Amino acid sequence: MATIPTAAGTIDSSELGRTLAHEHVFVLGTEYQQNYQDWDEETRVAEAVTALAELKSLGIDSILDPTVLGLGRYVPRVRRIAEQVDLNIVVATGLYTFCDLPFQFHYNGPGLLFDMPEPLTELFVRDLTEGIGDTGVRAAFLKCAIDTPGLTPGVERVLRAVGQAHVRTGAPVMVHTNPHTQSGLVVQRVLAEEGVDPSKVLLAHCGDSTDVDHLAELADAGSLLGMDRFGLDELLPFEQRVDTIVRLFERGYGDHLVIAHDASCHIDWYTPQDAARVAPRWHFRHISEDVLPALKARGLSDDDVDTLLVANPRRLFE
Numbered sequence: 001m002a003t004i005p006t007a008a009g010t011i012d013s014s015e016l017g018r019t020l021a022h023e024h025v026f027v028l029g030t031e032y033q034q035n036y037q038d039w040d041e042e043t044r045v046a047e048a049v050t051a052l053a054e055l056k057s058l059g060i061d062s063i064l065d066p067t068v069l070g071l072g073r074y075v076p077r078v079r080r081i082a083e084q085v086d087l088n089i090v091v092a093t094g095l096y097t098f099c100d101l102p103f104q105f106h107y108n109g110p111g112l113l114f115d116m117p118e119p120l121t122e123l124f125v126r127d128l129t130e131g132i133g134d135t136g137v138r139a140a141f142l143k144c145a146i147d148t149p150g151l152t153p154g155v156e157r158v159l160r161a162v163g164q165a166h167v168r169t170g171a172p173v174m175v176h177t178n179p180h181t182q183s184g185l186v187v188q189r190v191l192a193e194e195g196v197d198p199s200k201v202l203l204a205h206c207g208d209s210t211d212v213d214h215l216a217e218l219a220d221a222g223s224l225l226g227m228d229r230f231g232l233d234e235l236l237p238f239e240q241r242v243d244t245i246v247r248l249f250e251r252g253y254g255d256h257l258v259i260a261h262d263a264s265c266h267i268d269w270y271t272p273q274d275a276a277r278v279a280p281r282w283h284f285r286h287i288s289e290d291v292l293p294a295l296k297a298r299g300l301s302d303d304d305v306d307t308l309l310v311a312n313p314r315r316l317f318e
Contacts (some may be wrong), residue, residue: 002318005138006062007075007082007089016088017061018306019313020287021258022174022204022228025052025065025081025089027267028072037268045081048265051284052085058288062088064260064313066143066174066204070096072268075135092174093127093139094162095120098147100154109157120161121168128169140317142166145176146183156190163194172200172316174226179209184218198222202258202316205229208236212247219248219256224316228260230291231282238281242291245308246298258316259308261286 002013025048033039055063067073075091082089095101105120107113127139142162146155159175166173173196177184184203191201199222206215207227215225227245229235248257263282267275275282281290292305 004088004090004317005140007065007079007091007137011088013314013317015061016090016310016314016317018059018309019062019064019258020055020060020260020284020309021064021202021313021316022066022226022260022262023063023284024067024071024262024264024267025078026072026074027067027264027269028074029268030072030074033072033268041077044266045077048081049084051265052081052087052089055284055288056085056087058285060087060284060288060309062090062313064090064092064141064174066092066094066141066176068092068094068096068143069102073132075132075137079135079137090140091132091137092141092143093124093132093165094143095158096143096145096176097154097158098145099149099152101157105157118157118161118164120158121164124161124165125168128165128171139171141172141174143174143176146187147176147178148181150181150183151186151190159187159190160194163191163196166191166197166200167195170200172202174202174204176204177206179206179211179214182214184223188218188221188223199224200316202226205262207241207244207259208232210236210240210244212244212251215244215248216251216253219253223256224312225253225257226260227257229262230259231261231263231286232279233281234278238290238294242294242298245295246300249300249304254304254307255312257308258312259287259291 144158144162175187202224204226206225
């Protein structure tokens with residue numbers, strides 16, 4: 001067993017329970033929100049408390065929230081919500097970019113204008129060991145991204161900083177990947193060069209693919225696979241997402257899978273009305289109400305479901 005910091009205090013890994021391994025409380029463009037949105041803090045907080053309390057009532061005990069720099073992470077707001085719900089919110093540190101670094105890091109680092117040890121690594125380690133800002137809330141895992149642009153200089157720098165922070169702290173790593181470009185293989189190579197334990201790496205968004213051979217290759221290298229966009233049927237239909245999980249279980253890879261929606265209480269990338277029209281099942285209830293019954297109808301047992309929701313997320317931290 002291990003201890004895990006959450007937004008509302010430290011828990012034992014045995015207390016994670018049934019865990020959705022990739023959900024967001026808020027995804028925001030902070031400057032956009034502050035300048036252009038009609039933002040009511042009390043209303044948004046109350047909506048989040050309601051949504052997460054409902055998730056708990058459906059039998060979910062914890063969420064991993066990979067909202068980091070670049071996605072509008074504001075820990076005081078998340079902590080306030082966590083204190084009002086009986087649900088563990090496990091927060092992350094890292095940086096989300098598909099291409100370039102923010103200018104706060106553009107000129108600072110090894111061999112750059114302001115030559116210094118990698119500031120990203122130092123920031124991530126501080127978030128994991130001391131706390132995020134002055135909140136007293138420690139991050140429990142690391143998060144970064146690689147997508148269609150591939151291993152750009154900015155993306156590589158973040159990925160290597162994440163790897164270095166893992167080596168110094170042992171914190172698990174989650175990476176947004178694009179399985180259609182097989183970027184998970186790039187992640188595994190780069191992180192291995194930094195000395196990262198492959199069993200502590202979760203490759204997010206593998207569930208967007210039906211290429212079971214490729215997913216098996218990633219699992220054979222030791223990584224967990226995030227089957228974590230249930231409800232985004234435009235990216236891959238529900239039935240194919242379910243079928244891919246079943247096929248992986250049939251091939252013996254059930255202990256490499258975690259599950260989630262990649263949903264949020266509020267995201268400002270589009271209006272709630274547009275999101276509901278394009279992806280009507282993209283909400284926190286979908287897995288409990290639709291996905292788990294479908295998996296069981298395809299032959300998964302209660303023990304298999306516990307492997308997805310309990311054992312695999314817990315093992316990531318142990």
